Amino acid sequence: MxxxxxxxxxxxxxxxxxxxxxxxxxxxxxxxxxxxxxxxxxxxxxxxxxxxxxxxxxxxxxxxxxxxxxxxxxxxxxxxxxxxxxxxxxxxxxxxxxxxxxxxxxxxxxxxxxxxxxxxxxxxxxxxxxxxxxxxxxxxxxxxxxxxxxxxxxxxxxxxxxxxxxxxxxxxxxxxxxxxxxxxxxDVASKSNQVLAVTEAQTGSGQNQTQTQTAPQSQIQKDPIRIGITMFGVTTPAATAAREHLETILPGCEVYVFHATGSGGKAMERLISEDQLDAVLDLTTTEIADEVVGGVLSAGPTRLCAATKKNIPRVLSLGACDIVNFGTPDSVPSIFAHAGGQQKRVFHPHNSTVTLMRTTKEECIRIAKVIATNLLEGNAGWESNCRTKVILPLGGLSLLDTPQNSFWDPLADRALFATLEDELRGSEILVVRDARPINDPGFAVAAADMLCGLIRQHRGERGSSAE
Missing domain, CATH: 3.40.50.12020 (Uncharacterised protein family UPF0261, NN domain)
Known part of the structure; x- marks a missing residue:
């Protein structure tokens, strides 16, 4: 009872x-x-x-x-x-x-x-x-x-x-x-009553059975596809365009946007582990930059691992991997703030309490290796059924990483892209290069279409909008 x-x-x-x-x-x-x-x-x-x-x-x-x-x-x-x-x-x-x-x-x-x-x-x-x-x-x-x-x-x-x-x-x-x-x-009781109504209809008898089996089924919609998207202030245009496009090509889908502040990435990983997300458009992987370099917004060493283990449809990009996050300017560790004779670091004041630091070429190489490791570890059961793809925004990783802005560093970006490609070569993960910056609407739409294709493939469906 x-x-x-x-x-x-x-x-x-x-x-x-x-x-x-x-x-x-x-x-x-x-x-x-x-x-x-x-x-x-x-x-x-x-x-x-x-x-x-x-x-x-x-x-x-x-x-x-x-x-x-x-x-x-x-x-x-x-x-x-x-x-x-x-x-x-x-x-x-x-x-x-x-x-x-x-x-x-x-x-x-x-x-x-x-x-x-x-x-x-x-x-x-x-x-x-x-x-x-x-x-x-x-x-x-x-x-x-x-x-x-x-x-x-x-x-x-x-x-x-x-x-x-x-x-x-x-x-x-x-x-x-x-x-x-x-x-x-x-809320739980309401959903249970819906399931009960369908069950009772399916177990009915006589001439009412035919009538009642289909009626409740038509009233009960399939659970919507639940999609996670990662976003940062400097990748907001990309996440917004992708979300709007997904809601158009996958009517009824539920999009969960996670602010990639460390806790946001952890929350998304947990929801994936709890089977509360069906697919992920991981546009913004900046938390890994913080984990590798020592910023304050790391999501921990297991970021990306939940989707790898669950093998849910996932499209990953490198949004804001040009950025490491600190608090107020005086909170930046002296090793970065006072580089001495070392390479000069580039900083950007995001607001009065957040200071951003540009990642170097060497750091980008390390970031790419961690991403590759977490994409591949625990995927032994994938075989030829990998549901992860990577899309690289060659035109820039964030609003700051463009030719007109302070974090533009093509050498560091190229090292990030090339290292990730090298690390994933020979795996089941497809890596696609896109000449546009991450916040170009066309890039966001392409990433969303790629994810939609994986979702339809996973669900045994085919749709021209995802082709």
Missing amino acids: PPTIPTILLLGTCDTKLSELLFTKSRIEKHTLCQVQIMDIGRNPVTHDKITFPQEIYSSYFTSLKRPTVEIKTLDRTEYIDTLAPYAASFVSHLFTEKKVHAILGIGGSCGTALATQVMRDALPVGVPKLMVSTMASGDVGPYIGETDITMMYSVVDIAGRNRLLERVLGNAAGAIAGMARAYFE
């Missing part, structure tokens, strides 16, 4: 935050019809009839996972988090798979936030409501959020004893998560 109301999982350390957790639970239940289950992620075991999943639940779960049972309370803080988080995440993932969780809310200080957000990141896919009320939410929350959609709420005061201000913050959080859970639950 499917659930009739959403279930919210409330995470917290019951040995230090039980009163606040119980208050939050009561506020959620007051707002709307929601079931609230408290899960204890504390170090010391607590017994209370309102705790749905006490710490003891993990002992039996460790056994079921064939992992060693540990005495959580004997561990120091770091060991406690490192040990408990993966087990808790596995348990929450199981609850989600069983459709027993529709949203998650955590409250905590530094340790509680680190633990709860790791559980959220590892256990639940993007799109499932996640809210963290934390004393740490006014600073750098990047490590807590990662590439996911966790919403952070600052508690203002420490979560250590109830007072009117904290109760107001927790009450607001209760209202927020209740609304998110309800919206998510209704």
